[in-house]
Amino acid sequence: MSDQVQTSHAAPKGFIRKYIFSTDHKVIGIQYFFLALVAALIGMLMSLLIRLRLAWPTERWPMLETIFPEGFKDGLMQPEFYLAMVTMHGTIMVFMVLTTAPQSGFGNYFLPIQIGARDMAFPVLNALSFWLTAVSFLVLIAALFVVGGAPLGGWTFYPTLSAIPSAGPGQALGADLWIVSIALFCVASLLGALNFITTTLNMRTSGMTLMRMPLSCWGWFTTAVIALLAFPVLLAGGILLLLDRNVGTGFFIPSGLVVSGKLIEGGGGSTILWQHLFWFFGHPEVYIAILPGMGATSHILATFARKPVFGHKAMVVAMFAIGLLGFFVWGHHMFISGMNPSVAIAFSVLTLVIGVPSAIKTFNWLGTLWGARIRFTTPMLFAIGFVSLFVAGGVTGLVLGQTALDVVFHDTHFVTGHFHLIMGVAAIFGIFAATYYWFPKMFARTMNETLGKLHFVLTFVGVYAIFIPFHVLGIAGHPRRYADSSGYEFLQALDPLHVVITIAAFATAAAQVIFLVNFFWSLFKGKRAEANPWEATTLEWSTPTPVPHENFGEVLPVVHHDPYEYSVPGATKDYVMQTEPNSF
Amino acid sequence: MGRLLAILIWLITAGTAAFFAWSKTKTGWWFPEAISEHAAAMDSQFNLTWAVVAVAFFGAQAALGYAVWKFRSKGNERATYSEGNTRIEIVLVAITGIVFIALAITGQRVWANLHLNQAPPDAVQIEATGQQFNWYFRHPGADGRFGSTSPKLYDDTDNSVGARPGPLGIDPKDPSGKDDIFGQTLVIPINRPINLTLRAKDVTHNFYAPALRLKQDAVPGLKINLHFTATKEGKYEIACAELCGQLHHQMRAYMRVVSQAEFEKWLSENAPK
Numbered sequence: 117m118s119d120q121v122q123t124s125h126a127a128p129k130g131f132i133r134k135y136i137f138s139t140d141h142k143v144i145g146i147q148y149f150f151l152a153l154v155a156a157l158i159g160m161l162m163s164l165l166i167r168l169r170l171a172w173p174t175e176r177w178p179m180l181e182t183i184f185p186e187g188f189k190d191g192l193m194q195p196e197f198y199l200a201m202v203t204m205h206g207t208i209m210v211f212m213v214l215t216t217a218p219q220s221g222f223g224n225y226f227l228p229i230q231i232g233a234r235d236m237a238f239p240v241l242n243a244l245s246f247w248l249t250a251v252s253f254l255v256l257i258a259a260l261f262v263v264g265g266a267p268l269g270g271w272t273f274y275p276t277l278s279a280i281p282s283a284g285p286g287q288a289l290g291a292d293l294w295i296v297s298i299a300l301f302c303v304a305s306l307l308g309a310l311n312f313i314t315t316t317l318n319m320r321t322s323g324m325t326l327m328r329m330p331l332s333c334w335g336w337f338t339t340a341v342i343a344l345l346a347f348p349v350l351l352a353g354g355i356l357l358l359l360d361r362n363v364g365t366g367f368f369i370p371s372g373l374v375v376s377g378k379l380i381e382g383g384g385g386s387t388i389l390w391q392h393l394f395w396f397f398g399h400p401e402v403y404i405a406i407l408p409g410m411g412a413t414s415h416i417l418a419t420f421a422r423k424p425v426f427g428h429k430a431m432v433v434a435m436f437a438i439g440l441l442g443f444f445v446w447g448h449h450m451f452i453s454g455m456n457p458s459v460a461i462a463f464s465v466l467t468l469v470i471g472v473p474s475a476i477k478t479f480n481w482l483g484t485l486w487g488a489r490i491r492f493t494t495p496m497l498f499a500i501g502f503v504s505l506f507v508a509g510g511v512t513g514l515v516l517g518q519t520a521l522d523v524v525f526h527d528t529h530f531v532t533g534h535f536h537l538i539m540g541v542a543a544i545f546g547i548f549a550a551t552y553y554w555f556p557k558m559f560a561r562t563m564n565e566t567l568g569k570l571h572f573v574l575t576f577v578g579v580y581a582i583f584i585p586f587h588v589l590g591i592a593g594h595p596r597r598y599a600d601s602s603g604y605e606f607l608q609a610l611d612p613l614h615v616v617i618t619i620a621a622f623a624t625a626a627a628q629v630i631f632l633v634n635f636f637w638s639l640f641k642g643k644r645a646e647a648n649p650w651e652a653t654t655l656e657w658s659t660p661t662p663v664p665h666e667n668f669g670e671v672l673p674v675v676h677h678d679p680y681e682y683s684v685p686g687a688t689k690d691y692v693m694q695t696e697p698n699s700f
Numbered sequence: 701m702g703r704l705l706a707i708l709i710w711l712i713t714a715g716t717a718a719f720f721a722w723s724k725t726k727t728g729w730w731f732p733e734a735i736s737e738h739a740a741a742m743d744s745q746f747n748l749t750w751a752v753v754a755v756a757f758f759g760a761q762a763a764l765g766y767a768v769w770k771f772r773s774k775g776n777e778r779a780t781y782s783e784g785n786t787r788i789e790i791v792l793v794a795i796t797g798i799v800f801i802a803l804a805i806t807g808q809r810v811w812a813n814l815h816l817n818q819a820p821p822d823a824v825q826i827e828a829t830g831q832q833f834n835w836y837f838r839h840p841g842a843d844g845r846f847g848s849t850s851p852k853l854y855d856d857t858d859n860s861v862g863a864r865p866g867p868l869g870i871d872p873k874d875p876s877g878k879d880d881i882f883g884q885t886l887v888i889p890i891n892r893p894i895n896l897t898l899r900a901k902d903v904t905h906n907f908y909a910p911a912l913r914l915k916q917d918a919v920p921g922l923k924i925n926l927h928f929t930a931t932k933e934g935k936y937e938i939a940c941a942e943l944c945g946q947l948h949h950q951m952r953a954y955m956r957v958v959s960q961a962e963f964e965k966w967l968s969e970n971a972p973k
């Protein structure tokens with residue numbers, strides 16, 4: 117705990133210092149949030165284009181040709197355009213949405229407030245992280261428009277396809293920009309992680325012991341530790357790949373390759389090396405995407421269950437166990453890569469072991485609801501939805517984690533179904549839950565509950581309707597990243613399923629309009645929010661709304677209680693705020 | 701809202717079950733026919749795992765729906781104050797731990813058989829080479845030895861059986877390459893172990909034969925061995941299952957499983973003159 121003196125500064129004046137190059141963690145959090153919102157909309161539109169081609173591969177779309185003359189030559193979506201959409205959709209969703217909104221967005225805004233600090237430990241660094249991320253996003257978008265075509269190597273960007281500029285469309289400047297964008301993103305995330313860790317360890321207010329931190333803070337803290345260890349590895353890999361492409365180093369390029377009829381000079385490298393570096397980052401990355409959502413879900417479940425979190429300590433331990441074990445399972449993405457098959461066995465067993473702390477989380481969420489008096493607000497619905505989706509996506513990990521079964525399912529749509537449920541939409545549900553929950557604090561207005569509930573019901577049903585059928589595609593053997601399955605006899609029967617999924621995807625996307633309308637309408641016209649509309653206990657709810665500059669008035673709050681003291685027997689109200697003096 | 705949500709969760713769960721059950725009865729919506737020796741073990745390991753998946757999925761969703769139904773707020777009544785129950789927690793963790801690790805271990809038998817054991821010495825030797833965007837399969841011919849190849853010799857302009865060096869770059873000066881047979885269809889005899897050596901000329905591909913329950917990357921710079929035995933005659937599809945560029949989805953080939961006699965006849969008919 118820190119006895120550090122937190123000096124107060126005057127609020128900056130002028131629009132630019134206040135809203136653009138601000139060093140206030142709240143402004144930066146909101147900036148990240150809007151960046152992620154824009155990215156999510158672009159990513160979602162791309163997924164609709166993907167779905168369009170999968171359902172109707174030979175259909176002509178003259179309308180779309182006017183927007184993308186090359187991608188839709190003669191109205192027909194070209195396979196390289198399709199693959200570019202898959203690649204950019206995946207990259208945008210993983211990096212620009214799921215790594216920014218839950219951690220950098222909500223974490224930035226609420227970590228300091230929830231631990232009783234005036235700002236992040238390094239405010240200028242914080243602003244730098246955001247602006248690096250913004251540049252990274254712009255570079256990524258630029259990759260769509262350059263000569264030679266948008267990158268199409270998938271978000272995993274395997275060499276040698278990605279290492280050799282002559283390996284077909286999308287491998288020229290577009291691929292370089294993709295790598296530069298990801299490298300910038302790595303640096304930004306690294307700086308952000310340092311900031312989160314330092315803030316959590318050093319800036320807690322008096323009485324805020326580690327175990328008194330809300331589980332949301334534990335989510336952000338654990339995520340920051342993972343990010344600190346994972347991003348440098350991807351950064352190194354990206355730099356090596358950039359060198360291979362531009363100065364002929366050949367880290368990932370073996371000798372003797374002939375691409376597009378030309379012998380590639382140099383070589384001596386290993387393509388599998390990239391996979392090791394990528395997945396050493398890539399598996400922890402899925403936890404980077406989901407742990408803040410787990411933290412927020414625990415926080416929100418407790419609030420509206422009106423109960424303490426079941427097994428608070430076990431939740432913290434499970435979160436750290438997941439984070440730690442997450443660094444020892446990357447090989448499950450590489451069972452069929454040509455990696456040593458004995459090592460694959462070790463990775464397989466460790467992968468199923470990581471299922472155990474994940475199961476603990478699920479039990480404890482259920483335990484939190486057991487004996488509760490649940491208030492069904494919109495954030496609570498999304499938090500419950502998160503639990504449901506986390507289970508639905510998690511159980512198929514038992515299949516994919518087994519070496520022998522992964523031989524059958526690797527790179528089929530079974531994988532697409534699995535990771536969309538557990539990492540994609542579960543994390544998105546975490547973001548929605550957090551948005552509906554914290555909106556009144558962030559924007560001092562209230563979102564409409566009726567629209568919120570409608571949005572929940574449609575989205576909840578919609579994502580199941582989209583992603584459960586993906587598993588059947590995969591069981592039938594349908595490979596992913598296929599622009600067209602019509603050439604294969606064994607995939608013919610699946611065509612109607614593609615149409616069903618596409619219709620569900622369009623309907624679910626349409627339901628997001630309800631969210632956008634609710635969000636922007638409430639932003640300007642919503643009912644004014646009180647300081648503690650949910651009758652919650654943690655510090656963000658004890659400070660006034662709108663949150664003052666430097667978060668708390670003259671004196672920092674002092675913490676006397678565990679974070680989720682709901683329905684304490686004998687207490688006057690059904691919740692005891694963390695700041696409440698001991699004699700309630 | 702609580703009841704509505706509970707019903708929604710239960711309906712989705714039941715709907716998912718019904719959908720999987722229905723898919724299983726439709727042709728082409730479940731596993732393709734299995735025609736390899738190891739496939740039965742793989743499919744039964746899947747069925748075992750799928751049963752565990754189903755129990756976990758239904759158990760958790762049913763419980764979630766129940767909690768949502770049962771524990772909705774009622775007036776001013778307070779929730780039960782409880783911080784957890786370590787006993788229940790430990791029991792549940794032990795059960796899941798044991799089940800998960802048991803699955804992990806039973807799952808390795810098929811894998812070990814497939815990848816840790818070598819093909820028997822009398823296995824039929826075949827080499828599969830992936831390139832953007834097709835497959836070549838090479839048999840060593842009567843001498844049982846593959847001719848040496850070199851990337852410098854690749855010549856995609858002539859891919860007829862007798863072409864030297866041809867697309868695989870077979871050294872015309874190497875006598876053991878004279879009788880090599882190659883083509884774009886994989887022809888194999890039934891009930892004999894096949895030792896397939898995977899190579900790639902340009903980028904990573906993946907030899908994927910759904911009917912064999914086999915999938916293995918073909919990696920530039922590596923020779924990867926894969927062995928299997930096909931148990932049913934017929935014509936089956938081979939696909940590429942690692943993104944290899946613009947026309948990845950068109951990298952398709954056929955596999956023909958034939959009788960030993962027919963296999964020998966095919967070899968002699970296709971032997972380069």
Ligand code: HEM
Binds near residue numbers: 164207210536
């Ligand atoms: C409306 C919701 C969404 C739909 C309909 C959708 C659809 C798709 C489809 C059809 C693919 C191509 C699968 C393939 O052929 O490999 C795909 C890939 C992918 N999606 Fe989504 N998606 C959605 C949301 C998300 C979200 C929220 C995430 C966040 C993690 C996400 C992450 C990815 C990733 C990482 C890939 C893989 C890209 C690659 O293969 O390189 N998607 N998505």
Ligand SMILES: [Cu+2]
Binds near residue numbers: 398399448
């Ligand atoms: Cu993983």
Ligand SMILES: [Cu+2]
Binds near residue numbers: 830906940942948951
């Ligand atoms: Cu290929």
